[in-house]
Amino acid sequence: xxxxYLSAASTLALGSAADGQVQAFQAPVKVPILETPAPTxxxxxxxxxxxxxxxxxxxxxxxxxxxxxxxxxxxxxxxxTDPDYSEFWVEARPSGGLATNQSSPDDILLNWxxxxxxxxxxxxxxxxxxxxxxxxxxxxxxxxxxxxxDGWGEIGQGLSKRMIPEIRTNLTEDDAVKRVKPSEMFQxxxxxxxxxxxxxxxxxxxxxxxxxxxxxxNKVGK
Amino acid sequence: xxxxxxxxxxxxxxKLTKLCNLRCRYCYEYKDLDNPARMDLDNIRNLLITVRxxxxxxxxxxxxxxxxxxxxxxxxKYWEGVFxxxxxxxxxxxxxxxxxxxxxxxxxxxVELFKAKGVKIGVSFDVANSDRVQKNGSGTxxxxxxNLDRIIDDPVYGGGIAVLSKKNINQVGSVFQFYxxxxxxxxxxxxxxxxYDDQKDVFGLSQSEIFNALESVLNMWWxxxxxxxxxxxxxxxxxxxxxxxxxxxxxxxxxxxxxNCLVVDTNFxxxxxxxxxxxxxxxxxxxxxxxxxxxxxxxxRKAISRAEDRMSICExxxxxxxxxxxxxxxxTDIEMPLSPTTLNDCMQHRLISSCLNLLGExxxxxxxxxxxxx
Numbered sequence: 001x002x003x004x005y006l007s008a009a010s011t012l013a014l015g016s017a018a019d020g021q022v023q024a025f026q027a028p029v030k031v032p033i034l035e036t037p038a039p040t041x042x043x044x045x046x047x048x049x050x051x052x053x054x055x056x057x058x059x060x061x062x063x064x065x066x067x068x069x070x071x072x073x074x075x076x077x078x079x080x081t082d083p084d085y086s087e088f089w090v091e092a093r094p095s096g097g098l099a100t101n102q103s104s105p106d107d108i109l110l111n112w113x114x115x116x117x118x119x120x121x122x123x124x125x126x127x128x129x130x131x132x133x134x135x136x137x138x139x140x141x142x143x144x145x146x147x148x149x150d151g152w153g154e155i156g157q158g159l160s161k162r163m164i165p166e167i168r169t170n171l172t173e174d175d176a177v178k179r180v181k182p183s184e185m186f187q188x189x190x191x192x193x194x195x196x197x198x199x200x201x202x203x204x205x206x207x208x209x210x211x212x213x214x215x216x217x218n219k220v221g222k
Numbered sequence: 223x224x225x226x227x228x229x230x231x232x233x234x235x236x237k238l239t240k241l242c243n244l245r246c247r248y249c250y251e252y253k254d255l256d257n258p259a260r261m262d263l264d265n266i267r268n269l270l271i272t273v274r275x276x277x278x279x280x281x282x283x284x285x286x287x288x289x290x291x292x293x294x295x296x297x298x299k300y301w302e303g304v305f306x307x308x309x310x311x312x313x314x315x316x317x318x319x320x321x322x323x324x325x326x327x328x329x330x331x332x333v334e335l336f337k338a339k340g341v342k343i344g345v346s347f348d349v350a351n352s353d354r355v356q357k358n359g360s361g362t363x364x365x366x367x368x369n370l371d372r373i374i375d376d377p378v379y380g381g382g383i384a385v386l387s388k389k390n391i392n393q394v395g396s397v398f399q400f401y402x403x404x405x406x407x408x409x410x411x412x413x414x415x416x417x418y419d420d421q422k423d424v425f426g427l428s429q430s431e432i433f434n435a436l437e438s439v440l441n442m443w444w445x446x447x448x449x450x451x452x453x454x455x456x457x458x459x460x461x462x463x464x465x466x467x468x469x470x471x472x473x474x475x476x477x478x479x480x481x482n483c484l485v486v487d488t489n490f491x492x493x494x495x496x497x498x499x500x501x502x503x504x505x506x507x508x509x510x511x512x513x514x515x516x517x518x519x520x521x522x523r524k525a526i527s528r529a530e531d532r533m534s535i536c537e538x539x540x541x542x543x544x545x546x547x548x549x550x551x552x553x554t555d556i557e558m559p560l561s562p563t564t565l566n567d568c569m570q571h572r573l574i575s576s577c578l579n580l581l582g583e584x585x586x587x588x589x590x591x592x593x594x595x596x
Contacts, residue, residue, distance in 0.1 A: 182374055183367040185403040189349070189396050 342380025350393035462577035
């Protein structure tokens with residue numbers, strides 16, 4: 001049985017907030033602190049697949065919870081350097097239960113975690129560990145975190161050297177790439193007899209295939 | 223990891239003029255390249271005021287991408303006027319500015335102004351393409367290369383765009399080789415919009431042709447990359463890395479909430495990227511209509527619905543959130559004639575899968591559901 005995953009989709013438009021800006025919140029879920037409406041109603045909306053991200057199909061009851069959270073967030077005066085905690089998500093489980101990364105409105109203020117945990121409608125879930133994750137909607141700011149050599153081991157080191165300009169300054173002489181003037185590079189390419197893959201200067205198809213084979217076997221390294 | 227404090231960036235592709243000094247045969251503006259009409263400065267002010275208001279409502283910073291035609295044949299005085307308006311209108315937010323040029327015969331005084339203003343010039347250069355021609359049909363490469371030599375090491379150079387079409391796809395290796403050799407990042411852009419009926423037949427590519435070409439470049443990049451960034455492969459690789467590490471992300475393109483990029487035609491009609499120049503999808507006239515009217519327009523509603531239909535398969539994709547779905551949502555009818563029905567129809571999904579193969583990731587399979595919840 002294939003699970004129904006709604007996590008990334010479950011975002012709601014709440015209309016215009018007081019400041020005229022549209023606020024986006026992912027749907028909250030099973031909130032012992034907020035006693036109404038009944039969690040089962042929310043559960044139904046998710047598990048039945050009625051809540052479609054883009055369609056904004058959502059009951060007044062669920063909206064009430066979302067707006068409560070939204071109001072809490074708007075009133076929060078934490079410094080702007082804090083993580084953007086406007087994102088939280090919920091997932092419908094095959095069993096009909098729900099999962100989220102937030103356990104209550106308070107936790108939005110306290111936690112920023114992508115950890116998933118199950119929700120029990122009778123007991124609050126355990127708090128997630130604090131593990132802030134930067135929003136990556138603007139990837140140019142955050143991409144370097146993803147493939148820092150110290151964060152990705154051997155593969156990352158190889159990848160970083162090849163793909164990240166900022167890390168080129170750390171290259172050894174052997175790794176350094178000589179930049180060629182555009183006009184010279186173009187003339188060099190024009191002089192090639194054939195312009196097919198595998199016959200390009202500097203591109204040894206045999207070596208490349210061998211390396212790819214190694215990579216697929218997780219035997220990365222020079 | 224340090225939390226990010228950045229704001230969302232909303233790109234505005236602004237067609238200052240369609241007039242161009244070249245006649246590239248695959249250009250989607252081909253029919254209008256001799257049209258001298260140009261946005262006048264008063265209207266640009268009104269345009270930018272609405273841009274500012276929309277960005278403010280969407281909690282975004284504007285990225286103004288001046289487009290054409292060829293923007294660098296427009297005189298210095300005009301550009302000075304444009305920058306004066308920008309300074310006047312955007313007083314309380316940061317503005318990123320770029321220009322897309324063929325760099326065939328740029329006005330160097332304008333380039334100097336761009337340098338002073340921190341503008342990036344993206345240069346369209348396909349490396350292997352005999353269809354980038356002058357009005358008389360003669361080639362343009364030598365002169366463009368000469369000019370590229372002149373700015374390649376200057377911060378004003380913002381990277382390249384190389385169009386891939388049926389006529390040069392077999393030479394995609396040269397495209398990689400060139401940009402890799404000069405150490406310049408590049409966006410490889412498969413032919414995606416037409417100006418006249420036959421254009422698609424002559425230049426259009428199938429999904430499999432595009433995928434095979436991009437996958438070839440990916441392998442070359444992995445094998446011999448010199449540190450350049452190649453789009454759209456970089457986005458795919460990035461998503462693959464994060465997926466391999468078991469990361470979760472909610473970076474989803476939800477058009478109704480936040481636009482990523484809009485296109486303003488020379489007549490100020492405004493469109494989404496995937497539906498540019500399609501009348502029924504027009505958001506309205508940005509100098510005549512208010513920001514609210516533009517964003518509440520029927521055309522926008524239709525464009526949102528279209529984007530949602532295209533993203534309908536994303537819910538079944540294990541990469542969703544790491545991949546925003548934007549490329550799929552805003553694909554043109556040439557890139558994607560019908561809404562995709564399986565993940566195999568999604569170029570980004572296939573490319574991320576290829577990246578995972580390179581990374582040695584074994585768990586990526588179309589048949590494997592999303593990672594089990596902890």
